[in-house]
Amino acid sequence: MSDHAPQTEQPHSENTPTTTHFGFKQVETQQKVALVKEVFQSVAAKYDIMNDLMSLGIHRLWKRYTIDCSGVRSGHKVLDLAGGTGDLSARFSRIVGESGKVILADINEAMLKVGRDKLRDLGIVSNVDYVQANAEELPFPDNTFDVITIAFGLRNVTDKDKALASMFRVLKPGGRLLVLEFSKPSNELLSKTYDLYSFHLLPKIGQLVANDADSYQYLAESIRMHPPQEELKAMMEHAGFEQTTYQNLTGGIVALHRGYKF
Amino acid sequence: MAQFLSANVERLLNHVIGLDPDSQARLKKLQGKSLQVRLRELPWPILLQFSQRIDLSIVEQPDDLVKASCMLELNIETLQQLRDSSKLTQLIQEQKLILVGDMYVAQSVSSLFQELHIDWEEELSQYVGDALAHQTFVGARSALHEAKTQIEAGRSKLSAQLLRADGLAVGATELAHFSDEVDQLRSASERLSARLLRLEMAAKVGH
Ligand SMILES: C[S@@+](CC[C@H](N)C(=O)[O-])C[C@H]1O[C@@H](n2cnc3c(N)ncnc32)[C@H](O)[C@@H]1O
Numbered sequence: 001m002s003d004h005a006p007q008t009e010q011p012h013s014e015n016t017p018t019t020t021h022f023g024f025k026q027v028e029t030q031q032k033v034a035l036v037k038e039v040f041q042s043v044a045a046k047y048d049i050m051n052d053l054m055s056l057g058i059h060r061l062w063k064r065y066t067i068d069c070s071g072v073r074s075g076h077k078v079l080d081l082a083g084g085t086g087d088l089s090a091r092f093s094r095i096v097g098e099s100g101k102v103i104l105a106d107i108n109e110a111m112l113k114v115g116r117d118k119l120r121d122l123g124i125v126s127n128v129d130y131v132q133a134n135a136e137e138l139p140f141p142d143n144t145f146d147v148i149t150i151a152f153g154l155r156n157v158t159d160k161d162k163a164l165a166s167m168f169r170v171l172k173p174g175g176r177l178l179v180l181e182f183s184k185p186s187n188e189l190l191s192k193t194y195d196l197y198s199f200h201l202l203p204k205i206g207q208l209v210a211n212d213a214d215s216y217q218y219l220a221e222s223i224r225m226h227p228p229q230e231e232l233k234a235m236m237e238h239a240g241f242e243q244t245t246y247q248n249l250t251g252g253i254v255a256l257h258r259g260y261k262f
Numbered sequence: 263m264a265q266f267l268s269a270n271v272e273r274l275l276n277h278v279i280g281l282d283p284d285s286q287a288r289l290k291k292l293q294g295k296s297l298q299v300r301l302r303e304l305p306w307p308i309l310l311q312f313s314q315r316i317d318l319s320i321v322e323q324p325d326d327l328v329k330a331s332c333m334l335e336l337n338i339e340t341l342q343q344l345r346d347s348s349k350l351t352q353l354i355q356e357q358k359l360i361l362v363g364d365m366y367v368a369q370s371v372s373s374l375f376q377e378l379h380i381d382w383e384e385e386l387s388q389y390v391g392d393a394l395a396h397q398t399f400v401g402a403r404s405a406l407h408e409a410k411t412q413i414e415a416g417r418s419k420l421s422a423q424l425l426r427a428d429g430l431a432v433g434a435t436e437l438a439h440f441s442d443e444v445d446q447l448r449s450a451s452e453r454l455s456a457r458l459l460r461l462e463m464a465a466k467v468g469h
Binding site: 060061064065067068069070071072073074091094095097098099123249 | 263265266268269293294296311313314315317319320321322323325326327328329
């Protein structure tokens with residue numbers, strides 16, 4: 001995976017190609033998109049079961065909490081960004097009802113496909129649209145959504161500032177953004193334990209269940225590289241969000257950030 | 263996390279109404295509607311949103327609360343009496359219940375549960391074949407028992423998790439509340455268990 005060649009070579013400006021992190025590795029910015037894609041392409045089929053295993057099922061409570069904080073109601077238009085296999089979309093779809101709409105957007109078609117199949121199995125069809133899209137360049141008009149959620153997605157995005165600006169643009173005035181993401185545990189001991197878990201145990205579980213230690217190694221590293229609470233809050237404010245706050249869940253292993261567009 | 267409780271109650275509600283083949287039709291009348299229930303014993307309101315199933319949320323911050331089609335405020339004891347939808351007006355007059363908004367929603371929810379016709383034998387005999395259907399009541403009771411132990415296990419597992427020293431920390435009083443809720447839930451499931459037993463007896467007599 002590390003010797004994966006960039007697919008395109010032409011730099012988009014006269015500057016030397018910029019680099020970014022892919023887990024702990026430094027890679028060319030353009031390459032990260034392809035590498036992240038590869039990770040999710042390879043975990044898509046086992047994604048849901050791995051989620052349950054990795055988080056001991058707690059991810060369901062984090063997501064539920066996120067939805068409870070979303071203020072979503074009948075008739076709303078919701079964007080479930082980096083929505084993957086559609087956990088949030090399923091519930092949103094029922095809540096917004098026939099007069100509302102949910103867009104499940106993800107950059108990865110394999111994840112979208114698993115999501116679409118799963119929602120279809122749940123009998124959810126009429127009010128969910130599936131859109132393959134990059135969070136950095138959302139293909140929606142300005143002021144489209146009442147609520148945007150991005151759960152465990154932002155850390156995989158190459159240019160987070162650009163993505164946040166794009167979300168701000170497509171959010172309706174009065175709308176809110178919720179970012180659910182791994183964060184920095186507030187307690188040193190928890191932080192250490194968690195590191196131990198994610199760097200040693202997690203790739204092993206990944207190897208065992210999904211036969212894919214590399215991808216889960218990346219996941220662990222990307223969690224560590226993700227901006228901690230205050231930094232992400234500042235990034236959201238920089239993108240234009242107001243009344244920005246966050247709540248630590250499970251000791252800060254995960255944080256829920258929220259911000260409004262006025 | 264209150265979401266642990268709401269997830270379990272939600273599962274229970276949907277499971278129970280899923281057992282009555284007619285409940286989908288009654289649920290349909292409620293599609294797109296929502297009911298907010300403020301139990302005086304609980305720190306947060308509960309929101310029920312109806313579609314082809316019931317989504318239950320616990321909203322901790324007042325700002326996140328969605329305006330519901332109907333709002334009820336009452337004590338836990340009164341909750342039991344709500345199952346009789348003809349009693350709504352009486353309860354309001356007795357000041358045991360505050361109702362704001364669309365009364366029809368409250369009535370429909372009430373009758374959704376009141377009119378549940380669950381053919382337990384039929385339901386469970388699907389799993390074990392038609393042989394001596396009443397035996398299957400044993401299965402129902404052990405499922406119930408399992409649910410109870412799950413709730414109990416959840417309570418102790420969660421106590422630790424809930425006591426976090428950060429923004430979302432749940433204080434000792436709230437935890438006590440939560441414990442009370444679990445007790446309520448447990449006694450509710452014990453009552454259900456007793457009803458099952460009565461049904462089982464009735465079924466035996468019928469055979
Ligand atoms: C860890 S999964 C989260 C899925 C789902 N939201 C959940 O919580 O279960 C991360 C998802 O982000 C998607 N993703 C990564 N980079 C993205 C980007 N730039 N734009 C949109 N989605 C992206 C991946 O394809 C993947 O499905």
